[in-house]
Amino acid sequence: MAAYDYDEPSATHRQASSDAPSQEPGYDPNHVPDAVKSFVVHLYRHIREKNVYEIHQMYENSSQAISERFFKDTPWPSVDAVAHYVDNDHVFCLLYREMWFRHLYARLQPTLKQRIDSWDNYCSLFQVVLHGVVNMQLPNQWLWDMVDEFVYQFQSFCQYRAKMKNKTEQEIALLRQFDQAWNVYGVLNFLQALVEKSAIIQILEQEKEGLEQFTATDGYDYSGGSNVLKVLGYFSMVGLLRVHCLLGDYHTGLKCLQPIDITQQGVYVSVIGSHITTIYHYGFANLMLRRYVEAIREFNKILLYIYKTKQYHQKSPQYEQILKKNEQMYALLAISLSLCPQVKLVEETVNSQLREKYGEKMIRMQRYDDEAFTIYDELFSYACPKFITPSAPSFEEPLVNYNQDAYRLQLKLFLYEVKQQQLLSGVRTFLKVYSSISLGNLAKYMEVDESKLRTILLTYKHKTHSVDNDGKTISNADVDFYMDDDWVYVADSKPPKRYGDYFLRQIVKLEAAINDLDRIKLD
Numbered sequence: 001m002a003a004y005d006y007d008e009p010s011a012t013h014r015q016a017s018s019d020a021p022s023q024e025p026g027y028d029p030n031h032v033p034d035a036v037k038s039f040v041v042h043l044y045r046h047i048r049e050k051n052v053y054e055i056h057q058m059y060e061n062s063s064q065a066i067s068e069r070f071f072k073d074t075p076w077p078s079v080d081a082v083a084h085y086v087d088n089d090h091v092f093c094l095l096y097r098e099m100w101f102r103h104l105y106a107r108l109q110p111t112l113k114q115r116i117d118s119w120d121n122y123c124s125l126f127q128v129v130l131h132g133v134v135n136m137q138l139p140n141q142w143l144w145d146m147v148d149e150f151v152y153q154f155q156s157f158c159q160y161r162a163k164m165k166n167k168t169e170q171e172i173a174l175l176r177q178f179d180q181a182w183n184v185y186g187v188l189n190f191l192q193a194l195v196e197k198s199a200i201i202q203i204l205e206q207e208k209e210g211l212e213q214f215t216a217t218d219g220y221d222y223s224g225g226s227n228v229l230k231v232l233g234y235f236s237m238v239g240l241l242r243v244h245c246l247l248g249d250y251h252t253g254l255k256c257l258q259p260i261d262i263t264q265q266g267v268y269v270s271v272i273g274s275h276i277t278t279i280y281h282y283g284f285a286n287l288m289l290r291r292y293v294e295a296i297r298e299f300n301k302i303l304l305y306i307y308k309t310k311q312y313h314q315k316s317p318q319y320e321q322i323l324k325k326n327e328q329m330y331a332l333l334a335i336s337l338s339l340c341p342q343v344k345l346v347e348e349t350v351n352s353q354l355r356e357k358y359g360e361k362m363i364r365m366q367r368y369d370d371e372a373f374t375i376y377d378e379l380f381s382y383a384c385p386k387f388i389t390p391s392a393p394s395f396e397e398p399l400v401n402y403n404q405d406a407y408r409l410q411l412k413l414f415l416y417e418v419k420q421q422q423l424l425s426g427v428r429t430f431l432k433v434y435s436s437i438s439l440g441n442l443a444k445y446m447e448v449d450e451s452k453l454r455t456i457l458l459t460y461k462h463k464t465h466s467v468d469n470d471g472k473t474i475s476n477a478d479v480d481f482y483m484d485d486d487w488v489y490v491a492d493s494k495p496p497k498r499y500g501d502y503f504l505r506q507i508v509k510l511e512a513a514i515n516d517l518d519r520i521k522l523d
Contacts (some may be wrong), residue, residue, distance in 0.1 A: 029078035162403035184390035198233025292340030
């Protein structure tokens with residue numbers, strides 16, 4: 001079994017070593033540099049004026065620059081130290097603390113008390129959004145980061161709590177005392193409450209009928225209202241998908257995302273992190289539910305998108321995470337295509353990159369021997385989400401670590417499915433050769449008796465079909481067949497030739513050649 005570190009960096013931008021101290025010895029939480037004073041004063045003013053452009057610039061650029069200059073290895077000043085610069089505004093202080101904890105997780109290692117305090121801050125912030133009057137417009141990037149970080153910190157806490165072996169008596173006492181902190185039901189309830197209170201599902205339904213303009217405005221309210229609740233509700237559907245994937249409940253996760261039509265451009269593509277997270281978890285859930293065609297189709301689209309646009313994100317703090325998820329999705333695409341050889345669904349650019357990265361391994365994965373299973377194990381372990389066990393630990397002696405239990409269970413289920421595919425590879429090979437063949441001959445070629453062959457053919461039918469979210473049966477088969485008495489008839493499945501793609505590629509090559517010729521200076 002492949003061993004992989006389960007303390008994954010956040011989906012935003014984790015940089016610090018997990019061994020870094022939570023606070024530097026010389027850190028003074030009450031010292032506020034002039035740059036921070038200016039930052040909070042101007043950010044507060046722009047939020048009050050609903051100046052989304054300036055808020056976005058300060059959030060994305062200014063805060064990063066200040067962190068790099070003053071707080072590389074320390075937290076930002078405490079909220080109490082900056083509160084009087086912003087009229088002690090309750091909501092702004094909650095937003096500042098949310099950013100404060102996010103910086104702490106990114107650069108340092110939070111203590112258990114800080115993890116609990118961060119949970120309390122999220123509870124207060126979401127309670128204000130759900131039950132108060134929040135008359136603000138915030139950038140989609142910030143609102144996505146809130147949901148993304150909320151789920152990440154839940155995942156991180158579950159992994160931290162599951163490592164019981166070396167916990168001190170003080171830590172165990174705190175875990176007992178604050179047993180509701182980062183409780184799975186609390187996390188799910190907040191995300192679901194944001195979806196319901198925002199009425200985002202109804203808004204998206206009305207948009208289909210032309211009664212709303214949510215996607216066209218990227219969720220912003222240009223009539224002077226607030227976008228916070230609506231957009232948080234929208235991103236919470238992605239958050240629910242992610243949480244359910246971490247729990248191994250793929251069907252529920254996909255059901256939570258159903259109101260968002262991922263075949264169309266939506267608000268989720270307005271933030272690169274949201275776009276990648278959505279498709280990564282959507283594709284992985286479909287892979288685990290044997291909906292290989294859907295997984296291949298979406299992985300192909302997002303990988304092509306990243307290939308075309310990644311150069312525009314090189315200066316983004318999320319660039320490293322984009323590249324990591326890119327590599328993970330290539331591994332998942334390699335798995336999907338090995339289990340369901342539908343190469344016709346993959347663009348040539350993506351296929352070329354895939355062959356370069358995993359071509360050799362994909363050939364070996366087709367053999368279904370011990371080496372093949374080792375490769376499936378390796379790719380799955382590298383590319384899967386960091387599964388969690390959400391239940392509270394046993395505090396009885398001896399204390400044991402159980403942080404990898406959920407991962408081992410999902411790996412076991414996945415490899416069991418791979419082993420069941422072993423017989424199907426032989427069937428597929430013969431069905432590709434014949435348009436019709438008698439059961440007797442096919443049984444002879446496969447070196448099994450006819451009754452066993454019928455079982456194999458029925459298994460093939462079962463394994464190449466799955467049920468979608470609407471309860472409809474869908475086919476993943478690259479080779480389909482039907483049986484009539486003692487004969488097997490193979491359906492003609494020749495893919496249509498894609499002349500358009502070839503034609504466009506030749507145009508691009510010709511233009512490149514013409515540009516090269518134009519640069520040549522003749523004497």
